[in-house]
Amino acid sequence: MQESCITALKEGVLWDDLHVLAHKIAIDGLLALGILKGNKDEILVERISTAFMPHGLGHFLGMDTHDTGGHPDEADPDPMFRYLRVRRCLPAGCVVTVEPGIHFGPHMIRPYLDDKRLSQYIDEKVLDNIEDDLLITRDGSVNLTDVPKDPDELEAIMSNASSMAT
Numbered sequence: 533m534q535e536s537c538i539t540a541l542k543e544g545v546l547w548d549d550l551h552v553l554a555h556k557i558a559i560d561g562l563l564a565l566g567i568l569k570g571n572k573d574e575i576l577v578e579r580i581s582t583a584f585m586p587h588g589l590g591h592f593l594g595m596d597t598h599d600t601g602g603h604p605d606e607a608d609p610d611p612m613f614r615y616l617r618v619r620r621c622l623p624a625g626c627v628v629t630v631e632p633g634i635h636f637g638p639h640m641i642r643p644y645l646d647d648k649r650l651s652q653y654i655d656e657k658v659l660d661n662i663e664d665d666l667l668i669t670r671d672g673s674v675n676l677t678d679v680p681k682d683p684d685e686l687e688a689i690m691s692n693a694s695s696m697a698t
């Protein structure tokens with residue numbers, strides 16, 4: 533999900549479109565894992581994925597960790613975009629985080645499970661997210677984050693850290 537969104541970054545890209553891309557990829561993954569069930573398009577239309585990804589795809593970085601200038605609209609009636617911190621086309625030279633993540637907080641999922649119409653799409657499980665910081669250029673982006681994120685590489689690091697602690 534993160535790599536697909538990073539690949540799509542460049543000057544002029546509408547952040548909303550990247551956010552929808554992340555949700556579509558999340559839906560595919562959650563369907564493949566059996567956490568979601570049903571029709572992919574219906575799940576997107578019903579905004580079921582917002583139960584697992586209620587936050588935005590990322591945010592601007594600058595003078596503040598969650599820098600200003602993104603034009604968020606917390607009054608947006610669409611739950612997919614309500615907490616999106618960036619609501620604009622990306623200019624060259626800006627720095628954004630790309631941190632899509634699947635979260636399994638009971639407080640986020642419970643409203644969907646309690647709704648008879650929406651609960652048909654969800655079974656329950658657990659995961660987390662990784663954040664990268666990217667400089668937007670005219671024809672792409674430069675990843676400013678240099679840390680491992682491949683699951684096998686992370687497992688090796690964690691195993692090594694565990695053995696060093698004992």
